[in-house]
Amino acid sequence: MTVNFECITRTSVPAAELFDRARNIDAHKDSTARSREEAVGGGAVDPLPGQVD
Template structure:
């Protein structure tokens, strides 16, 4: 992988609630409403689990794309990895970690990707990194609200 970034989100809820919310397809769809993202194959509703796939369709940068992701590693409630098995990136991997502490959960995301089109794609990686970071941060706010609401 060539490009990477991480995000951290504090959640006032047990890590199992944050973990489960992070795997919820319906929550993901609501967090990506601006891009018109849809789940079109594989697990398209509810919670996705180990070894399962989902195929997403969305519009980013004015371009329609399709990406199939697989839950490649899974250790509830502390860790899972989703990775692209087919799609627009030369490679894409998203690691999710959940650590419980006295105030709730620290959710840590590590995203690693390689843009398509070889050297030409690498020129676009800073733009892709900023765009992906914004998407992940928006999604994480949905996860946070959902997990915190589940314990009220």
């Protein structure tokens, strides 16, 4: 059986900023602190080459 779904998120935040936030392990750890979920490894990530903060 194949199942498909679509999730639409509406935001005024620029796509590049959302992408950087999604790659930020520290932000993930903060967002899951209450559930005691733990990240496997990593640290804060730098922006992609050529990206300006």
